[in-house]
Structures are given as structure tokens and as C-alpha cells.
Amino acid sequence: MSIAKRVQQWATFARTWHIYDCTWQNPFESASLVKTHLMGLHKPIYHPMNDCGDHVVLINTKEIALPGDEWVKRVYFHHTGYPGGASWTLAWQLHEKDPTMVMKKAVYNSMAGNLQRRHTMQRLHLFHDDQVPQDILANVTNQIRTPRTVPQRLDHIDKETLENFPAIMDYPKDYVLR
Amino acid sequence: MSNSHLFLKSGFPRAPLQNGVGRYVCQLQRLTLKFCKNNGSSRGMRDFIENHLVDFAKENPGIVVYVKPRRHRAPVLVGEYLNGDREWLSVRNSTQTEISKWIDLLKTQNGSSSSLRLRKMWHTDVPSIQGPWTPFLLRSPDAHNQTYPTSEASQPLDVPQTATEKLIELFKQQQLEADTVLEQKRAE
Numbered sequence: 001m002s003i004a005k006r007v008q009q010w011a012t013f014a015r016t017w018h019i020y021d022c023t024w025q026n027p028f029e030s031a032s033l034v035k036t037h038l039m040g041l042h043k044p045i046y047h048p049m050n051d052c053g054d055h056v057v058l059i060n061t062k063e064i065a066l067p068g069d070e071w072v073k074r075v076y077f078h079h080t081g082y083p084g085g086a087s088w089t090l091a092w093q094l095h096e097k098d099p100t101m102v103m104k105k106a107v108y109n110s111m112a113g114n115l116q117r118r119h120t121m122q123r124l125h126l127f128h129d130d131q132v133p134q135d136i137l138a139n140v141t142n143q144i145r146t147p148r149t150v151p152q153r154l155d156h157i158d159k160e161t162l163e164n165f166p167a168i169m170d171y172p173k174d175y176v177l178r
Numbered sequence: 179m180s181n182s183h184l185f186l187k188s189g190f191p192r193a194p195l196q197n198g199v200g201r202y203v204c205q206l207q208r209l210t211l212k213f214c215k216n217n218g219s220s221r222g223m224r225d226f227i228e229n230h231l232v233d234f235a236k237e238n239p240g241i242v243v244y245v246k247p248r249r250h251r252a253p254v255l256v257g258e259y260l261n262g263d264r265e266w267l268s269v270r271n272s273t274q275t276e277i278s279k280w281i282d283l284l285k286t287q288n289g290s291s292s293s294l295r296l297r298k299m300w301h302t303d304v305p306s307i308q309g310p311w312t313p314f315l316l317r318s319p320d321a322h323n324q325t326y327p328t329s330e331a332s333q334p335l336d337v338p339q340t341a342t343e344k345l346i347e348l349f350k351q352q353q354l355e356a357d358t359v360l361e362q363k364r365a366e
Binding site (some may be wrong): 008011012014016019021023043044045048049059114115130137140141142143144145146147148149150166168 | 337
């Protein structure tokens with residue numbers, strides 16, 4: 001193989017690093033996006049026997065938003081293997097113990113259970129906040145677009161914008177504001 | 179190919195050492211015919227041995243032919259090749275013409291074809307005119323000096339206008355109109 005061909009090969013099969021901000025995102029909706037990039041399904045060279053998956057860095061997994069009442073209804077099952085070793089953990093309890101776990105399990109469960117799944121998961125890097133080590137952040141060359149907008153909180157808006165915000169009507173003078 | 183073929187040897191079709199360019203060396207070295215003398219499933223094989231086997235052996239002096247009778251077993255063809263491959267073929271209930279066709283296949287191939295998965299079902303001397311794809315193809319130029327994560331990419335591409343934004347827009351429009359009315363009055 002000539003040098004030009006060899007470099008072409010490296011370029012085609014280069015692993016890219018993607019970053020994904022999980023703030024206010026549905027983990028199960030995000031999992032299918034992340035899975036696509038982890039397995040390399042978004043590439044035209046994709047083939048099941050072709051090792052072309054990318055790395056994905058997930059940040060702010062602490063800030064995920066589960067839909068509906070899933071925080072109290074979703075249950076994670078674990079069995080130690082010993083008699084009486086079964087345990088059921090609610091999503092909010094699991095999230096309190098490890099804020100990356102709900103997201104990790106969402107991605108893991110979105111993939112088919114075959115021999116490649118655990119190797120594909122090795123390319124997933126989870127961080128509960130936006131503090132990513134510099135050696136990981138230096139590799140990142142793309143950001144995966146999130147499907148949902150992040151709602152703005154009232155206490156995060158600065159005072160000036162709040163005061164200049166147009167009011168639809170004025171409260172009557174004897175109106176008691178609590 | 180699927181996961182069930184992960185450990186099957188794979189490759190491209192090729193002729194060993196440019197076989198046939200100068201002279202042809204038959205790659206099939208040994209051929210074993212196993213059959214039963216009584217069983218009905220071996221009838222075609224018995225007919226083949228009776229009518230064609232001696233002629234076949236005379237025509238192909240490079241192939242060693244073994245005939246192995248065994249009681250109450252299905253007939254089998256086993257070919258052994260110069261590259262060490264061994265191909266096992268069941269010819270149960272086959273007629274003598276079918277068997278001579280199978281033997282012709284074993285004779286003309288250069289290894290066991292059933293133990294090789296072909297990587298590609300096609301061949302081309304010009305794989306791609308555009309050149310192979312790379313992850314850096316058609317990327318926007320401003321992605322190069324971008325620092326990640328960016329807040330711009332942390333939202334969907336098309337965010338529809340919210341009712342609040344619409345209200346603010348209406349309010350600003352109203353103010354502008356009021357200003358123009360005031361200016362007109364001043365001019366009068």
C-alpha cells in the first residue's frame with residue numbers, strides 16, 4: 001500500500017469525538033442519537049462487521065429531564081445472584097447515587113444485546129457536570145445537536161431584563177401580591 | 179454478513195501463484211467417494227462408479243481417487259486440495275449426472291469454496307470517482323476553530339417562535355407606531 005493510500009485509509013476510518021450536552025434532555029430520546037454516533041451508523045461506510053464507531057462525551061448528565069412521572073415510576077432491577085439478592089431501585093434513587101447511571105443505562109439498553117455492545121459502550125464517556133478532563137476535551141471535534149430547547153428559569157434571568165419586560169396590565173393598587 | 183458468520187474465513191477470489199498463466203496445476207489432489215453397496219441413497223454413486231469412474235481417473239492422472247464402501251451410510255464426496263483445504267459434500271439420493279457435475283466442480287475450484295466468505299460480491303478497477311469518504315468531508319469551515327461545548331449547538335436547529343417572543347415583538351411594533359404618531363403631531 002502506497003503512502004497516499006495508507007493515509008486515505010487512516011482518514012476514512014478515523015474515530016471522531018462528539019460531545020453531547022444532556023441538560024434538560026430526555027435520556028431515552030438522546031440514547032438513540034448517541035447510539036447512532038457510537039456505532040457509526042451515521043457514516044456512509046457503515047457495515048455491521050466494520051469497526052467504525054465514534055467516541056461520544058456526555059456532559060451534564062446530572063441535569064437530564066425524565067418525561068412525565070418517570071422519576072418515581074421507572075424501576076431499575078438488579079440481582080446479585082444469591083438467593084434474596086434481587087433489588088429494585090427507583091430512577092430518582094439511582095440518580096442520587098450515581099448521576100451518570102440513568103443516561104448510561106439508557107444508551108446501553110437502546111443497543112441490541114450482542115458481542116459488540118460492551119465494546120461500543122467503552123467509547124462512551126459520561127460526566128455528571130461540565131468539568132471534562134482537558135485530554136478528552138482536546139479530542140472533541142463535533143457537538144451533537146440536542147432535540148429539545150433548554151427552558152429558561154426565572155431566577156436565572158438578569159434583573160434589568162425582568163424590569164424592562166412589557167407588562168400586559170397593571171395590578172390594581174389594592175391588589176395583594178404574595 | 180451477520181454475526182453468525184463472525185468466525186468464518188473471509189477473502190477475495192484468487193488463483194494461487196497465477197495458476198494457468200504458464201501451465202495449469204490441478205488443485206484437487208485427492209478425491210474420496212464413500213458409498214454403500216446396498217442402500218438406495220447410494221444408487222447414483224454406484225452407477226457413477228460403474229460407468230464413469232475409471233474414465234475420470236484416466237483423464238485426471240493428477241488426482242488420487244479413493245473408493246470406500248461402507249455399510250448403511252449415506253454417500254459422500256470428499257475432496258482434498260493442494261492448499262490443505264478439505265471439502266465434504268453429501269450426495270445422498272443424487273443421480274450419476276449430478277454426481278459427475280459435483281465432481282467437476284471439486285476438480286475445477288482451487289480450494290474449499292464453502293469455507294470462504296467472499297468479502298465482496300463484485301469487483302471494480304475504479305472503486306470511486308469521487309474518492310473515498312472521510313469524516314472531514316463537507317464539514318463547515320468554521321467548525322475548525324470552534325471550542326466545544328458550545329451553547330449554540332445545545333439547541334435544535336429550528337426553534338419555533340414562542341408566544342412570549344411574539345408578544346414582545348407586537349409590543350415593540352406598537353411602541354414604534356406610537357412614536358411615529360407623536361412625531362407627526364409635533365410636525366403639525
